[in-house]
Structure formats: C-alpha cells, structure tokens
Amino acid sequence: MEALKQYWLKIKNLPKREKQRLIKKWSLLGVGAMFVSFAGLLLLAKLMGPPALLVPQTTVLHARDGSVIGEIHNSGQNRYWVPLKKIDKDIINATLSIEDKSFYDHIGFDFKRIAGAVLADIKAGSKVQGASTISQQYARNLFLTHDKTWRRKLQEAFYTLRLEMNYSKKEILEGYLNTIYYGHGAYGIQSAAHYYYGKNAENLTLAEASMLAGIPKGPSYYSPVAHYHRAKDRQAVILTAMKEDGHVNAKEKTIAKRTHLSFQRIKEEQKPKIAPYFQDAVLAVLKKEMKVNPETLRFGGLHIYTTLDAGMQQIAEEAMNGKIRGKEELQAALVAMDPRNGDVRAMIGGRDYSKSPFNRAVQAKRAPGSTFKPFLYYAALENGYTPSTSLKSEPTAFAMGDGNKDYEPQNFKDKYANDFITMSQAIAMSDNIYAVKTNLFLGPDKLVKSAKKFGIHSPLDKIPSLALGSKGVGVMEMTNAYNLFANGGEQVKPVFITKITDRDGAVLYEHEYEKKQVLNKENTFVLTDMLSGMFDDRLGTYTNVTGSSINQHITRPMAGKSGSTPADSWMIGFTPQLTTSVWVGYDKGEKLGKTDTGYSKRVWVEFMENALYGEPAMSFKQPDGVKAVTVNPSNGKLATDSCPVTRVSYYVKDTEPTEYCDEHGEGTNQEPEKEKEGWFDWW
Incomplete structure (x- = not known):
C-alpha cells in the first residue's frame, strides 16, 4: 500500500507531457488487455462447444394409430417442442418486433440498445428499460435463475456467447419460442396456442399471434384471460411495432386490433386419461424393463408409440360399463392381445381409475x-x-x-x-x-x-x-x-x-418382434x-x-x-x-x-x-399332422348314419378312433373323412 502511494506521488510530480505519455501507455495496455480477454473468452466459448439444451419437454404417449392418449410432464408445466417451420410467421414477426428487432444482425448483445437502456435508467433514477436480446433471454431460460446479481449477468453473457457461436439464428429463435413462459403453466408457443386458442402454433391468426407475443413481458400482468384490457393495450403496441418493421400494413393492423378474441383455456392435465390402466402399464415397462430414467420421461420430450387400439379400448370400456352396473365394490379387469405378435390392444384394470388406480390386469393374482x-x-x-x-x-x-x-x-x-x-x-x-x-x-x-x-x-x-x-x-x-x-x-x-x-422424430427405440x-x-x-x-x-x-x-x-x-x-x-x-x-x-x-x-x-x-366387427372371420389353421373324423360326441366313437347327433372332431394322425358307435342299433358305418393327399403322398 505504501509502495502504491509513493508511485502515485511520483506520477503526480511528473511534467504534464510525461503524465500524458504515461496515461496513453496504460490506456493502450488496458484496451489490449480487454481485447485479449474478450478474444480469450470467445475462444473458450468456442472450445467448450454448444451448451446442452436441457429443456424440459412434455413426453407424449400415442395409440397405435398415432393419436395422443396421454402425456407425462412436470407438474403444472405443459411443454411441447415444434420446429420453426411449424410456427406461424405472425408470431415470429411479432416476437422479433417487440423483443429484439436486431436479432439477425447482432452477436448476442445489442450494444446500441444497451446504451439506450442505461441512459433511460440514469434519467429515471431506477431500472425502467430492459435491453436483453432473444439470445440472452434464451440463455437465461435454459441455464440460469432470474436473480438480478452481477454473477448471474456474467454467466448469462457467457452462455449467450456459447449459444451464438455454436447455433444458428434460426435454432436460437426456435429454442426461444419453445421455452418462453406464456402464463397459466404453458411453456413454449405450441403449449400457449393450445391453451389459449385450442389450436396449433402454425394456425394462429395475426390477432392471436400479436396477443400471445405480449404475454412473456409479464405473464400474470398481461394475461388476456385475467386482464383482457391490459393485454389488448400490449397487443396494440406490438401491432404498431410490426407495422413500423414492415410486417403488416395499416389495414391488417386495424383488423387485428379490432378483433375480439375468445379463449379456450385448455389445460391438458385436466383431460380424462385414455386407458389410464394401460398407460400405467406402459410406464412400468419403461421404468422396470427398459430402465428409462424417470426424469427423462418427465422432461425428455419423448414420443412413445404404444400398441393400444383406441377403438378397441372404447369398446372394452363400453362393454364393461354396460354389462356391470351398480355394485360399486365389484371389480373387473380385461386384457385384449393380438396373439400373432403379443401386442396389447386394450386393457382395463378396474371399474374406476379415479377411485382405485390399482391395476388388477397386471398386479393382482387371482385363482383362475x-x-x-x-x-x-x-x-x-x-x-x-x-x-x-x-x-x-x-x-x-x-x-x-x-x-x-x-x-x-x-x-x-x-x-x-x-x-x-x-x-x-x-x-x-x-x-x-x-x-x-x-x-x-x-x-x-x-x-x-x-x-x-x-x-x-x-x-x-x-x-x-x-x-x-x-x-x-x-x-x-x-x-x-x-x-x-x-x-x-x-x-x-x-x-x-x-x-x-x-x-x-429420431428413433431411439424400435421393438423387434x-x-x-x-x-x-x-x-x-x-x-x-x-x-x-x-x-x-x-x-x-x-x-x-x-x-x-x-x-x-x-x-x-x-x-x-x-x-x-x-x-x-x-x-x-x-x-x-x-x-x-x-x-x-x-x-x-x-x-x-x-x-x-x-x-x-x-x-x-x-x-x-x-x-372384430368388419374383420374377416378366420378359422384356426389346421396342421398337416391332424385328421378330421366324424364322431358321436356322446362317446367319442366313429359315427354311423344311425347316430342322431354327430360332430367333426380333430385328432393327431394315427390317434383317431377306430371303433364305430353301436348305441343306436345297426347302421351303415361312415368312413372317417379323408383329407386330400399331396402329390408326394399320392406318389
């Protein structure tokens, strides 16, 4: 400390020209150090490669025809990932106009916007304007908390660099739109479109898209379900920004602004499950037999294609509910399988899953x-x-x-x-x-x-x-x-x-029969x-x-x-x-x-x-080593024309009966039915 004090006194006593030369020298060294540090930071970001995009995604269960029968997700969070090409252009343009106009031009940081935000904050005496780019917000959503600390901001900047240096702009924008929170448990644009409007993200109208784009700034404050007028005001700001950016014209802006929107409020977790006992059996197979990590199921965004025939399942439930009425304590189970390959087509594990999820089809042991x-x-x-x-x-x-x-x-x-x-x-x-x-x-x-x-x-x-x-x-x-x-x-x-x-859509597992x-x-x-x-x-x-x-x-x-x-x-x-x-x-x-x-x-x-309605009525395939003969069913002997009742019965060749029935008086013996011989037998 004393040495530093002496050094400062020495500089203070130097001539003016010497002071200027020394300041210039240290300034150049400082700039050089900053440049080297920034270059090193870029090199480190590149060497570390792309950060793992561990985005929690809803896992979807499908019936054999591809229809959705159920989902597995983190409690209260519906997340679906859709590619950018399946997201409506209006929601893309609306998001860019309101969140990051220079998205395609900057390297993760909009320095002009940052400078403007700093000046606005200084004038107001508090933080009144944000300057985070889409890349920064995506980094924050993926890897960080929302704590307002310098450490978190530095981490955010580093993750932003890694994203920008290892992913394309389209990949970053796709990731952002699939992870941003739109309120009411809806994460990502697909989940939001489904919750608010009951449709897919690729089918949004301009009015719907501009309304959704305003929600992330304050999911509770700008929720159109809870605060419609606030949401409409925010929508107007977005439509104006879109017009300024050339994404819409005056007429389109006016129509969208005047459109009154209604909301579906579809919460996936509130839907009754299709074949809930079957779904539980699927989860048991995934965890116990296939050793799939439970966290992967909850957050992995997998698509699991099952053997369930949704039509057969409905028929099974209708048959069960129609035939067994009353007697709430009486339980039942049903399993239907395709014997040709083992596919489980339908399953019922009890009378009412909501009252008893115990699966009697696979968990109970009963005397047969x-x-x-x-x-x-x-x-x-x-x-x-x-x-x-x-x-x-x-x-x-x-x-x-x-x-x-x-x-x-x-x-x-x-x-x-x-x-x-x-x-x-x-x-x-x-x-x-x-x-x-x-x-x-x-x-x-x-x-x-x-x-x-x-x-x-x-x-x-x-x-x-x-x-x-x-x-x-x-x-x-x-x-x-x-x-x-x-x-x-x-x-x-x-x-x-x-x-x-x-x-x-990449195949992770395919069953081999x-x-x-x-x-x-x-x-x-x-x-x-x-x-x-x-x-x-x-x-x-x-x-x-x-x-x-x-x-x-x-x-x-x-x-x-x-x-x-x-x-x-x-x-x-x-x-x-x-x-x-x-x-x-x-x-x-x-x-x-x-x-x-x-x-x-x-x-x-x-x-x-x-x-099986509408399916061909198939007979069981008779092997070559089986012989059909007509017998009297009451004693199993070969039938005669005096037998009042006869039946064709099948025997392994050379084990068929040889004695004729004599219980009904004398009659003409009927020779056992002969099967057609092949050419080799004939020869």
Missing part, C-alpha cells in the same frame, strides 16, 4: 378356476390322451395318502354324468372330476411343467386342486398363455411399446378345437356346455374356457386375431353373488364381437 384346465389337457394330449379318452364323472373322494383327509372336489351345482364322458365333453362342460383324475393320473408335476411351458410364471404347487385353478395367477399372464392356442403354439411376449422417438415355437402344433390345434366345444351344445349331456348362455351372440369361429371360484369369475377366449381375458371379483375376496358370475362371459362376448 377352470380356465387353468387347458394346460392340464395339453399335458394329457402329450401323454396319450385323445379327445375321445373317457373317464367316469361321478362324486369321488381321492385318498391323498399323506395323512390328510380325502380330497373331494365337486362339479358345478353337484351335477355328474355318473357315467363315462370324453375329454371333449369334460372340457365343454368343465367337469372337475375328470380334471382331477387326469391330474393325478399324469402326476401334478406334469401340470406344473405344462403351465410353465405356456408362460405361467406365478408360483404353483404340485397338488390335485391345481387342476381346478386353485393358485393365483395374473390376468395378463393368462391372456398371454392362451395366445399359444390362438397362434398354433408360438410363444410371444406382451408388447406395450413399438417405438420411441425424441422430439425431432420375436416368436418361438414351444408347443406341438398338432396337439395345440386339437386342444383348440376342443376349447371351441364350450360353444357347441352337442357336447352337453348331464349339463349344458359352459358357453350356452352366450352361444347365440357368436358369429365367427371362437374358442375359449370359462372358470370360477367362490370369489372369482373368468372368461378367456380367442380367435386367430384376438385373445381376450375378463376377470370379475371383489378385491377382498368376498364371495360372488349368483348374478355376478355371468358378467365375465357377457362382457367378453360383447367385446369380442364388436372389436
């Missing part, structure tokens, strides 16, 4: 009842059974031999044939005695292995009652298992998402044919077939299986194009009432028929 039997009968076909294999249906006590009391399953309403029935009949009438006998004959371990082959991953016990669906499984799990019947034994995985793109043949095609087709028996009254003897209550509604080849427990009612059925499961029950496992058990079938058939 007799819908579990087809896995047993597939194992039976693999172990020598045929559709004609007969067992006696009668009240039976099964001795367990493990110290426990005998196991005594019952048929529905205690009805029994008290005679032999075929496997085709056992499936059609859902005979429990036949199922338990088969399970014990094969060994319960074979049923567990068979269920796993179908893709059932829920824990299963090797017990006799497993044949009757006593262990809990999921609705989605069962639906995907039944897909194997519909597609000829090919394992497909449930698909919710087909593609993910970023805000610019996979299939794996896990079942024998011939046995699968034979069992599928038997599962169509629930709609064939010819297979009913001591009781009706289980689909008799809905037979009259079916207009195309379908197959399936119903099932029930005291607390659960199921219906799972399919065509080659669609597999659908419906579950009805109470969350707490209360017993179903008499009328409750019929809901699942009625919802299922209404959905299937309406969902």
Whole structure:
C-alpha cells in the first residue's frame, strides 16, 4: 500500500507531457488487455462447444394409430417442442418486433440498445428499460435463475456467447419460442396456442399471434384471460411495432386490433386419461424393463408409440360399463392381445381409475378356476390322451395318502354324468372330476411343467386342486398363455411399446418382434378345437356346455374356457386375431353373488364381437399332422348314419378312433373323412 502511494506521488510530480505519455501507455495496455480477454473468452466459448439444451419437454404417449392418449410432464408445466417451420410467421414477426428487432444482425448483445437502456435508467433514477436480446433471454431460460446479481449477468453473457457461436439464428429463435413462459403453466408457443386458442402454433391468426407475443413481458400482468384490457393495450403496441418493421400494413393492423378474441383455456392435465390402466402399464415397462430414467420421461420430450387400439379400448370400456352396473365394490379387469405378435390392444384394470388406480390386469393374482384346465389337457394330449379318452364323472373322494383327509372336489351345482364322458365333453362342460383324475393320473408335476411351458410364471404347487385353478395367477399372464392356442403354439411376449422417438422424430427405440415355437402344433390345434366345444351344445349331456348362455351372440369361429371360484369369475377366449381375458371379483375376496358370475362371459362376448366387427372371420389353421373324423360326441366313437347327433372332431394322425358307435342299433358305418393327399403322398 505504501509502495502504491509513493508511485502515485511520483506520477503526480511528473511534467504534464510525461503524465500524458504515461496515461496513453496504460490506456493502450488496458484496451489490449480487454481485447485479449474478450478474444480469450470467445475462444473458450468456442472450445467448450454448444451448451446442452436441457429443456424440459412434455413426453407424449400415442395409440397405435398415432393419436395422443396421454402425456407425462412436470407438474403444472405443459411443454411441447415444434420446429420453426411449424410456427406461424405472425408470431415470429411479432416476437422479433417487440423483443429484439436486431436479432439477425447482432452477436448476442445489442450494444446500441444497451446504451439506450442505461441512459433511460440514469434519467429515471431506477431500472425502467430492459435491453436483453432473444439470445440472452434464451440463455437465461435454459441455464440460469432470474436473480438480478452481477454473477448471474456474467454467466448469462457467457452462455449467450456459447449459444451464438455454436447455433444458428434460426435454432436460437426456435429454442426461444419453445421455452418462453406464456402464463397459466404453458411453456413454449405450441403449449400457449393450445391453451389459449385450442389450436396449433402454425394456425394462429395475426390477432392471436400479436396477443400471445405480449404475454412473456409479464405473464400474470398481461394475461388476456385475467386482464383482457391490459393485454389488448400490449397487443396494440406490438401491432404498431410490426407495422413500423414492415410486417403488416395499416389495414391488417386495424383488423387485428379490432378483433375480439375468445379463449379456450385448455389445460391438458385436466383431460380424462385414455386407458389410464394401460398407460400405467406402459410406464412400468419403461421404468422396470427398459430402465428409462424417470426424469427423462418427465422432461425428455419423448414420443412413445404404444400398441393400444383406441377403438378397441372404447369398446372394452363400453362393454364393461354396460354389462356391470351398480355394485360399486365389484371389480373387473380385461386384457385384449393380438396373439400373432403379443401386442396389447386394450386393457382395463378396474371399474374406476379415479377411485382405485390399482391395476388388477397386471398386479393382482387371482385363482383362475377352470380356465387353468387347458394346460392340464395339453399335458394329457402329450401323454396319450385323445379327445375321445373317457373317464367316469361321478362324486369321488381321492385318498391323498399323506395323512390328510380325502380330497373331494365337486362339479358345478353337484351335477355328474355318473357315467363315462370324453375329454371333449369334460372340457365343454368343465367337469372337475375328470380334471382331477387326469391330474393325478399324469402326476401334478406334469401340470406344473405344462403351465410353465405356456408362460405361467406365478408360483404353483404340485397338488390335485391345481387342476381346478386353485393358485393365483395374473390376468395378463393368462391372456398371454392362451395366445399359444390362438397362434398354433408360438410363444410371444406382451408388447406395450413399438417405438420411441425424441422430439425431432429420431428413433431411439424400435421393438423387434420375436416368436418361438414351444408347443406341438398338432396337439395345440386339437386342444383348440376342443376349447371351441364350450360353444357347441352337442357336447352337453348331464349339463349344458359352459358357453350356452352366450352361444347365440357368436358369429365367427371362437374358442375359449370359462372358470370360477367362490370369489372369482373368468372368461378367456380367442380367435386367430384376438385373445381376450375378463376377470370379475371383489378385491377382498368376498364371495360372488349368483348374478355376478355371468358378467365375465357377457362382457367378453360383447367385446369380442364388436372389436372384430368388419374383420374377416378366420378359422384356426389346421396342421398337416391332424385328421378330421366324424364322431358321436356322446362317446367319442366313429359315427354311423344311425347316430342322431354327430360332430367333426380333430385328432393327431394315427390317434383317431377306430371303433364305430353301436348305441343306436345297426347302421351303415361312415368312413372317417379323408383329407386330400399331396402329390408326394399320392406318389
């Protein structure tokens, strides 16, 4: 400090010419230092490259036809990014006229405007005029707080330099218009256009655009919704500026100024969700299976294209709401899938999402009842059974031999044939005695292995009652298992998402479909044919077939299986194009009432028929190793012309019956129907 004082005294005593020379020298050094510092700053900005534009953007969920079904965004902030070419020229011109006339001429800072603002502030004795360019405002919106400190201003200047040196003017303007706040939770011009006018940013009129351009200066103060007259005054200023800049003429200005605007006030978050349970399932897949960061979902501006068929979803909800009325505590779930590829087309996880977002379609485990039997009968076909294999249906006590009391399953309403029935009949009438006998004959371990082959991953016990669906499984799990019947034994995985793109349309993920043949095609087709028996009254003897209550509604080849427990009612059925499961029950496992058990079938058939309306009625593809023969359905023997009832039944070749029916007197034997031979067989 003393040295500096001595140096100052030395300069003070110098001659005038020496003082001037010294001042000139230090001035040149100061200017040079400033120049070097500024050049260094520019070089650093260039070397650091473009700053990451971490702009929070709304993620959009799409149905399979591209329509929007939902959004994921930061609470209260709707953000959409649209390219500059899809923003109306009037909003661009209005913004430039009022915010930054010299935007295309400066390098991020309008020094003339800064000087003018400084003079205005000095005259007023306070800060009355801003001089921030669009580039500066964009930098502030992207990276900084709005604190009025020197540190923040220096940071803003540096970020502005980085933006200007690494992005084009069009990119900066596009970014600004997509991030500026327009009030009422609307960030960016697309969100603002939708909120205020219910339209896209490319469709704005001059009056609408000039009104929106005035909002960012004070989103609350100039809100046309809250303060219309203030907003109109601000609009007039903008229109005058646009006229001065040559963007509009006097007539256009007058018309726009006189136009009275009405506002839609469309808040996206207030819209009811489309398929909310499905959307939750999509989010679960994104987070748990695809490991997408939750922050990326909330702020990434992704476009997620799903497998949902919006039309089918509406049909499903109408069927569910139309058939199940009253009984608010009664819950239901529905899953519809395309068995050809695993696409989930519709999903309902409960009666009312707003009251209970718990997704019973994918989260609940419920006893499937007799819908579990087809896995047993597939194992039976693999172990020598045929559709004609007969067992006696009668009240039976099964001795367990493990110290426990005998196991005594019952048929529905205690009805029994008290005679032999075929496997085709056992499936059609859902005979429990036949199922338990088969399970014990094969060994319960074979049923567990068979269920796993179908893709059932829920824990299963090797017990006799497993044949009757006593262990809990999921609705989605069962639906995907039944897909194997519909597609000829090919394992497909449930698909919710087909593609993910970023805000610019670049593909980040695209699903690759996979299939794996896990079942024998011939046995699968034979069992599928038997599962169509629930709609064939010819297979009913001591009781009706289980689909008799809905037979009259079916207009195309379908197959399936119903099932029930005291607390659960199921219906799972399919065509080659669609597999659908419906579950009805109470969350707490209360017993179903008499009328409750019929809901699942009625919802299922209404959905299937309406969902497939207009689609071709497809038959299940018969493999070469399967043979069709005409049998007497009551005993499974080859039919004669004396049999009053006959049915074409399918068998794996060389397992078809050879004995003719002799229950109706002598008749002419009918040879089994022969299939057309190929040229190689003929040769």
